[in-house]
Amino acid sequence: VTLCVASLVFILTIWLLLSVLNQFGRSRFRGLRPADPLQLLPLWTFFAPNPGVHDYYLLYRDKSDGEPGTWQLAQPTQSRRWTSCLWNPDKVQNKVLSDLVQILAGYHDPPKDHGPAVMLTLPYLICLTMAISAAPLSPGAFRQFVLARKRGLVTTDELLPILISDFHHI
Amino acid sequence: LNDLRYLQITLASSDVVFGLVVGLCGMSVIIRTFELLARTTLFAPHGCLSWQLIRELCPFEERHSFELLFVGRWFHSVLIMRLVASCGLLLFARPSLLVPCMMVVALSSLLLTLRMPVGQDGSDQMNILILIPATLALLCHNELAKIAVLIFIAAQASLAYSTSGAAKLISPVWRSGQALPQILSTLSYGNRFAARALSSSPALSRVACWSVILFEISFPFWLLAGPRGSLGILTVGVVFHLSCAILMGLNCFFWSFLATYPAIIFTSVYIGRVLHLHG
Numbered sequence: 001v002t003l004c005v006a007s008l009v010f011i012l013t014i015w016l017l018l019s020v021l022n023q024f025g026r027s028r029f030r031g032l033r034p035a036d037p038l039q040l041l042p043l044w045t046f047f048a049p050n051p052g053v054h055d056y057y058l059l060y061r062d063k064s065d066g067e068p069g070t071w072q073l074a075q076p077t078q079s080r081r082w083t084s085c086l087w088n089p090d091k092v093q094n095k096v097l098s099d100l101v102q103i104l105a106g107y108h109d110p111p112k113d114h115g116p117a118v119m120l121t122l123p124y125l126i127c128l129t130m131a132i133s134a135a136p137l138s139p140g141a142f143r144q145f146v147l148a149r150k151r152g153l154v155t156t157d158e159l160l161p162i163l164i165s166d167f168h169h170i
Numbered sequence: 171l172n173d174l175r176y177l178q179i180t181l182a183s184s185d186v187v188f189g190l191v192v193g194l195c196g197m198s199v200i201i202r203t204f205e206l207l208a209r210t211t212l213f214a215p216h217g218c219l220s221w222q223l224i225r226e227l228c229p230f231e232e233r234h235s236f237e238l239l240f241v242g243r244w245f246h247s248v249l250i251m252r253l254v255a256s257c258g259l260l261l262f263a264r265p266s267l268l269v270p271c272m273m274v275v276a277l278s279s280l281l282l283t284l285r286m287p288v289g290q291d292g293s294d295q296m297n298i299l300i301l302i303p304a305t306l307a308l309l310c311h312n313e314l315a316k317i318a319v320l321i322f323i324a325a326q327a328s329l330a331y332s333t334s335g336a337a338k339l340i341s342p343v344w345r346s347g348q349a350l351p352q353i354l355s356t357l358s359y360g361n362r363f364a365a366r367a368l369s370s371s372p373a374l375s376r377v378a379c380w381s382v383i384l385f386e387i388s389f390p391f392w393l394l395a396g397p398r399g400s401l402g403i404l405t406v407g408v409v410f411h412l413s414c415a416i417l418m419g420l421n422c423f424f425w426s427f428l429a430t431y432p433a434i435i436f437t438s439v440y441i442g443r444v445l446h447l448h449g
Contacts, residue, residue: 004310005318012303012322019326023333037229039283040302042295044330049341052359053352079357084419089205091419092289094358096218099288122226126218133216152355153362 074134142167196259198425252278293422324437327430335386347376400438
């Protein structure tokens, strides 16, 4: 056994042990997270213990001449196709939205309303970017977005707002 | 003599198994990279993954020169290089060709982790757990290094299944059988027909939820049951991941987890043989 192999075995053993420790929740082994900027330590809880049972929607509306228009859907742009078992590029954008909701939920003091502080948060800025890029904004118009959630295909829940923005002039 | 012969067989088979693992992982990387290339507008300055915004989640406060690779044409070039190199994982067996491809794919995976702190999923994570150790093993130029990496990949896959199963076992939503119909009712991971079938039959739904829990949580124990046991559980695993791909659109998961299966069979046989020789 060469030194190279022995070193590799040592690295893999430590990596595996830290991966096991990481499964016991981030709160208990919080110290591991900052030491892992490349996210080499996995967390395998796939859809558990609380499975994601909501879809997240980003809607926007424009206001020109003081009158707000109707809400338009910015994301998701289309339903999943049957070909998604082979080719599913839309999952990136859907996952970004659901990750942003997780980031919002992770704040110690979750921003419930559109106060000034929430405008400085990353989820707010990303949602605003997505809402702005969804369609061209007419000159002099303002745009507002809402990040909302809704239970899926069978039940007919109403959209429940998670984050509502101010009207922004770009 | 038995030990020596067994060592020869192990070394020979580890090479084939290693190639299978790398090739299947390459399939996952190819599909994922094509998907990212099809959505490069997301990474543009006006996109939701614009580096100007996403940089806030970057673990490094000060600016680094490698950030140049995260924007514009440079980022597209990284993706294209990753795509070309990942094809090499399927095509090449000779180390002189495979090693550069592995290094490009492994390094680009790490860059993508920094570039996309949101929007990545478990298949990306599993790919990293395969690619980095496999690259290190190839750089060692030693068959024993490959065996160590195959055991590591099998252990990580077992950890993934058992942790996921345990997290479901402690969840009242999963135990009651409500989890699967609710997940399958979503637009992102759902399927209308499967959701209706499970919603209309609570008994079927409970059986489905408990089947997933039992499959996942018992996964590591089957590896100790010898090659037949591991082949049995892996057949269930293939059906499970195929169902996830068809019903939930988790296409890359299928390839990433399938890539660990040759390593799992190898490890199961290896453990069985070691126990037999020393038992």
